[in-house]
Amino acid sequence: MSEQAANTAADIPAPPTEEGGVAQVLDVIKGKGPDVTGRRREMRNFLILAAILLVVFPLTLGTFRLNLVGKYLTYAFVALGLVVCWGRAGILSLGQGVFFGLGGYCMAMFLKLEASDPISTKIQSTPGIPDFMDWNQLTALPKFWLPFKSLFFTMVAIPAVPAVLALIIGTAMFKRRVGGVYFAIITQAIAAILSILIIGQQGYTGGVNGITDLKTLHGWDIQSDHAKHILYFINAFLLLGALVLSKRMLASKLGRLLLAMRDKEERVRFSGYDVANLKTFSFVYAAVLAAVGGAMFTLQVGFMSPSFVGIVPSIEMVISAAVGGRDSLMGAVYGTLVVNFGKTFFSERFPQLWLFLIGALFIAVVMVFPNGLAGMHLRDLRARLARLKQRLSAGGGGAAGTQAAGPGLSPAAQERTS
């Protein structure tokens, strides 16, 4: 047997002991895949993520960058929801921006009312209402704004408003057995409708500028460096909490049912389960997570605008989940971080190219790693490399071309065996 052939053969199976440090890193990225080898590894992966979010980032990044990461992590809520709804239950929603936006707007309305007290708005023709209302000739606060004076109501509304909307959409669609591409298109249409509605109703919503100049939460200055740090930690803890909750849900019988429903919907139905309810649940669950992310976004960034509601942000959220791996909760968090770091990096340097790059990234992920970062196995990479090497060495032999490229058939190997 020739040396080269032996090497190639050894490359493909990739014994686990050989993988060393790289495998550790990949394991971290991988999170919970379909082939989990036990709770301990999951626990370790979770602790690594927690350490990165709670220790590494706060210690290594300045306030500005940390706040930026905090903003990215609000998108991770959406990605977690998509793992449940799309990855697990097989329902692709292209309208998660709607729920992110609703959560964010609920928060923003409360903050805006607090910022619009009669004293600081005394130069307006109607003091005590938000500035954009005054600019739009409104003379009184619209009725639906009134309850948002209460922090308690706002805290309830942030998950409840998107949940009710998702419940209505989900029930209307899934009871009628609308699914797949049609559902995705409808959610996308809803995203378009909501963003157009917000932009059109300038006097009630702040229009295309959104709701800006949010300064305090119950008298607490949310723009100070100190507040930004605290908000970052609140956000990180909420995200980790959402991760644990989702992990538990997916590990329960409910989680398995969602998977079963994705693959064998009819069997689930004929086992006595109401498939429409299961689908609606996963859609509502994803909506509530997105809304929490939206509210945290408003708090950390200090404004909310329709540019986070429409079609493009909704699709970017799906891409984040796909890059991370739609089957993996932790993958979704890492995926969101990677996509958004990439977005910031590239849009600072090549602003015009960013949209093309994210498109290319999405295509690359789908073609090369359909299961995203989390589904990336070192073994696949090695096999790919081995194949490439083979093809190259076969190509180097000249006329033989790719067709002759069987295992160990490179010219060098042939020479040595003969």
Place this chain on the structure above:
Amino acid sequence: MDANTNFILAAEGLTVSFDGFKAVDDLNIYIEKGEVRAVIGPNGAGKTTVLDLISGRTRASAGRVTFKDHELIGLREHEIVRLGVGRKFQTPSVYESLTVEENLVMSYPRGRTVFGAWLFKQGKEVLDKVNETAESIHLHDKLQDRAETLSHGEKQWLEIGMLLIQDPELMMLDEPVAGMSVAERERTAELINRISHGRALLVVEHDMEFVKRIAHRVTVLHQGKWLAEGKMETVQADPRVIEVYLGH
């Protein structure tokens, strides 16, 4: 109706038409408690459609289906299942990526609502029932195997087991021995005879030998219409049935 009291299922005037084509036409079927009924007929006779109509998968254009005291027409599939009507599909339909045990646990009739499933605990009672069911479908030593590794026949049994664990009063099986070896057919016949105690079965099947072994009575369908009914020997001797099976 008084006459209904002995019947677990009564389908009357059952009709469905797809774009004017009547797949099932004014069909009456009465199934008694504890009865094993086979539905036979040439291809396109509407046998599977009858199961679809009873199980709520297809909406009937006319007619009524009474199960115990409940009208089934208009109910949705899972509601019909919860009343006690189980259904097996023609091609085995099991959760391939789950183990045999998990397949059975998923079919266990508790924790059927969203939050019920979230909080569902797999206690001893559940496992006992799973073991008992696995034993009766000959898959006891394969509980930890993934369903995709099972043979075709074993998948059929698993699906029967998934119905069995719900303890339905009426089980509807669509071609349960299709694609099975002779030995597997034997065991399936034995299995069906065993599980038919205390419940009614409605079996659609092509294999006449198999039907002879399990069915108390046979209903013959032809082009969506009721053609004949009775014991297998009687039906087989009926000239109309012979005509339909051999005439074309």
